[in-house]
Each structure stands twice: as structure tokens, then as C-alpha cells.
Amino acid sequence: MEFFVYILASHRRTLYIGVTSDIARRVTEHRAADESTFTGKYRAHRLVYVELTDSLIVAIEREKQLKRWRRDKKLRLIEVLNPD
Numbered sequence: 001m002e003f004f005v006y007i008l009a010s011h012r013r014t015l016y017i018g019v020t021s022d023i024a025r026r027v028t029e030h031r032a033a034d035e036s037t038f039t040g041k042y043r044a045h046r047l048v049y050v051e052l053t054d055s056l057i058v059a060i061e062r063e064k065q066l067k068r069w070r071r072d073k074k075l076r077l078i079e080v081l082n083p084d
Helices: 024-032 038-042 056-068 072-082
Strands: 003-009 015-020 046-053
Touching: 003 024, 003 056, 003 072, 015 024, 015 038, 015 056, 015 072, 024 046, 046 056, 046 072
Parallel strands: none
Antiparallel strands: 003 015, 003 046
């Protein structure tokens, strides 16, 4: 099974980091979310970064690691791999 660590961004550059086994379904859910959720409230709907692993444990650890990073380090990671 495959697991994805992903980052969504809003137009104002608010970031959301998550883990899923179905990236297409999860992004669709985020885009349909109402304002009671973080991604709905901040409109963080653009998928800007994805990592793939075959281990849920590794994916969760990586998610936690990314969440601990400072914002500027997260932005550099995104911009290096996704300059557009």
C-alpha cells in the first residue's frame, strides 16, 4: 500500500500538512470542505507538495517532522520541488 504526505496551500500561502492513502480522494475532500474545517476556513485547496512512501509509520513521522519545521523551511521545500 502507498501513503502520501502532502502539503496544501491557499492563495495567501496558508499551509496544511496531512497524510493519506488516496491523494486524489483526500484533495477532493479538502476542496469540498466547509468553513468548520481548517482547509475550508483558509481555503487551502492547492496541492503544492507530495511525498510517497510504502509505510504508514514513515508517513506519519514525516508529517510530524514537517509540522515541526519553521514556515520558511517548509516554503523552501515546496519551492525547490515545485517552483511554479
